[in-house]
Amino acid sequence: MHRGTGGIASFGSEHLPAVAALFQNTFRPDGTTHPASLEGYLRELFLEDSWAEPDLSSRVYIGTDGAVIGFIGALPTRMAISGEPVRALTASTLMVANPGENPTVGARLLRSFLSGPQDLSLADTASPLVRAMWRRLGGMAADAFGQDWWVVLQPASFAAAMLDRKRRLSPILDYLAPALNRLIAKITPIAAVPEPPANGLRFENIEADELAEHSSELALGYSLGPAWDAPALRKRLRHASFRSDGTRLFMRAAYRGHELVGCCLYRLRRGGVARTLDLIARPGTHKLVLRDLLARR
Numbered sequence: 616m617h618r619g620t621g622g623i624a625s626f627g628s629e630h631l632p633a634v635a636a637l638f639q640n641t642f643r644p645d646g647t648t649h650p651a652s653l654e655g656y657l658r659e660l661f662l663e664d665s666w667a668e669p670d671l672s673s674r675v676y677i678g679t680d681g682a683v684i685g686f687i688g689a690l691p692t693r694m695a696i697s698g699e700p701v702r703a704l705t706a707s708t709l710m711v712a713n714p715g716e717n718p719t720v721g722a723r724l725l726r727s728f729l730s731g732p733q734d735l736s737l738a739d740t741a742s743p744l745v746r747a748m749w750r751r752l753g754g755m756a757a758d759a760f761g762q763d764w765w766v767v768l769q770p771a772s773f774a775a776a777m778l779d780r781k782r783r784l785s786p787i788l789d790y791l792a793p794a795l796n797r798l799i800a801k802i803t804p805i806a807a808v809p810e811p812p813a814n815g816l817r818f819e820n821i822e823a824d825e826l827a828e829h830s831s832e833l834a835l836g837y838s839l840g841p842a843w844d845a846p847a848l849r850k851r852l853r854h855a856s857f858r859s860d861g862t863r864l865f866m867r868a869a870y871r872g873h874e875l876v877g878c879c880l881y882r883l884r885r886g887g888v889a890r891t892l893d894l895i896a897r898p899g900t901h902k903l904v905l906r907d908l909l910a911r912r
Contacts, residue, residue, distance in 0.1 A: 623727050626673035626686065631658055633683035634675065641710040660854055666691040666847050671704050674727050676711075676720045684712040685720040687728050694735065695834070695842040704733035709745055722748050729754065766909060771795030776888045816900075817870045818907045821878075823852040826866055829875040833895045855880070855892060862890075869896065869904050877904035 626634070635653040661673045668691055676685030688707035695701065706728050711720045725748050729736055738749060746756055767773045772792040827845035834840035855864055862884040869877035877896030883889040889908075896904045 621677050621679040623674050623676055623723060626661060626675050626688075628658065628662060630675050630683055630686075634686050637683060637686060637710055637712055638708065640712070656854070659850075660690070661688050664691065664847075664850070666693055668702075670732050671702070674724055676717075676724055678717075682712075684717055685724050686710050687724040689728060689731075691733075692737065693842040693844065693847070694839065696839050700842055701734040702732070703735040703737060704728070704731060706736065706738040709741075721745070722752075725749065726752055768909065769796045770799050773888060815871065816876070816903055819868060819870070821866050821868045823849050823866065826852070826868070826878060832875055833878060833897065852880075864892075867904075867908065869900060869907065876900050879904050879908050881908065 631654045635657055638653055638657070671689055671691050673689045674687050675683050678684045687709045690705040690707055692703040692705050693700070694703040706725070709721055709724060711717055711724075714721065721744075725745070729752055736754065738745075738754070741749065750756060765773075769792070775792045824845075827843070827848040834842070852864070852866075862882045865881055865883060867879045867881070868875055877894075877900045879894045880892040881889045882892060891908065894901065894904060894908070
């Protein structure tokens with residue numbers, strides 16, 4: 616690509632500083648993460664991933680002045696349909712510099728992504744605008760799987776977390792919330808916290824190595840499911856742990872005897888809101904894994 620023409624190009628290491636700065640301006644405008652600390656993360660995630668394939672690369676959009684003004688991440692994902700392996704690719708981190716001045720860049724990047732050689736294209740959470748573009752380009756939105764569901768177990772703590780997104784009032788709210796929770800519980804049982812399920816299942820925290828070792832067992836019984844290998848899954852879980860907001864990644868597993876039958880991954884900051892990243896379980900076990908998660912208060 617020659618300077619002055621612009622257009623879409625495969626993402627390479629030479630684009631890392633510009634993409635890190637674009638990420639900072641798009642997703643961390645308050646300065647909570649410095650672009651320099653993002654470069655290694657972006658390199659490992661999008662350039663050195665264990666499942667990376669040369670023809671399934673991320674893309675950048677180069678302006679006519681040679682500057683990077685857009686990016687879409689592409690994450691190869693090992694999946695299988697009825698036991699047969701398929702090449703799946705997940706779109707991630709679509710971002711455009713000054714979208715008002717570059718209104719077509721996002722759609723062009725998404726169209727380029729969907730035109731790749733993969734068998735199956737997926738996307739993670741997306742804005743209403745990106746969802747509309749996805750549909751116009753022939754994709755479908757799985758609305759039932761794209762909702763945010765909240766279960767409020769401690770009303771005062773939840774309200775404090777929602778009001779104090781930047782944690783500026785944290786000491787005051789953290790001090791008052793437990794007492795308010797107890798007062799609310801005496802007045803009205805707004806949310807009945809379930810007890811851990813007692814049905815012969817054993818629940819415990821696990822580490823990434825144990826989940827990676829048994830992960831393929833959890834995909835049994837589904838027509839479309841992951842086909843993970845242990846080393847690459849460990850690497851993906853390390854990425855899931857990369858956060859600068861004080862939260863910690865937990866992995867909670869359900870066992871029947873020595874058999875892993877369900878697992879839930881969630882992120883939690885002490886006294887805050889737990890955000891579930893994934894819940895996967897053998898058929899018939901989902902409700903029990905969810906009850907255990909809710910009881911972890």
